[in-house]
Amino acid sequence: MNYLPAFLKLDQRKVLLVGGGRVATEKIEKLLDFTTDIEVIADHYSEEMLSHIIDHNLNYRTKKYEPGDVEGFDIVVVAVDSLQLQEQIWKETRQTRTLCNAVDSVAYCDFIFPAYIKEGDLTIAVSTGGKSPAIAKHLKAFLQRKLPENLTAFLEEMGKIREELPKGQERMRVLSDKAKAFFAQALEKEKK
16 A cells, blocks of 8 residues: 655644553654644553653543544544554544554554654655555665755745745746755765
């Protein structure tokens, strides 16, 4: 199964995370890069998970998942070991049109979490369609080492230019030329 690479805007989207252990902690760390409108349900929480919840003032409930808990959420992430619970939540989200991700169970996923690099407004995502998270992880590390210095600052500069110039062919040419020159210079530095 191939996944459409898409970047979702999470403003005004409510996220439910089911689980409080190590894997749930990994997922909340990724989610927190993009939103704090997250509620967590788990019958127990790791210290690290509780730390994230407290640091980001997230809503959470200490209880077992119950049918109906997905109601009112746009996205549900199921980070529990129980395949039965993953399937149950998946089936429930089919009734609500809620997007679902069940960790390590692509059969119960509308989307997957890619490996990604996030620096300021730049996000680079790497996915293997769930076939090899290990490859995605190591490719991410490889790409991260290859990113040019000052890329975040350059992106900010490009954003300002884009705001200042009127839409049209001239703006597209100026921005393309600047980006081309920036990366050409980065390649030259890498050769040295």
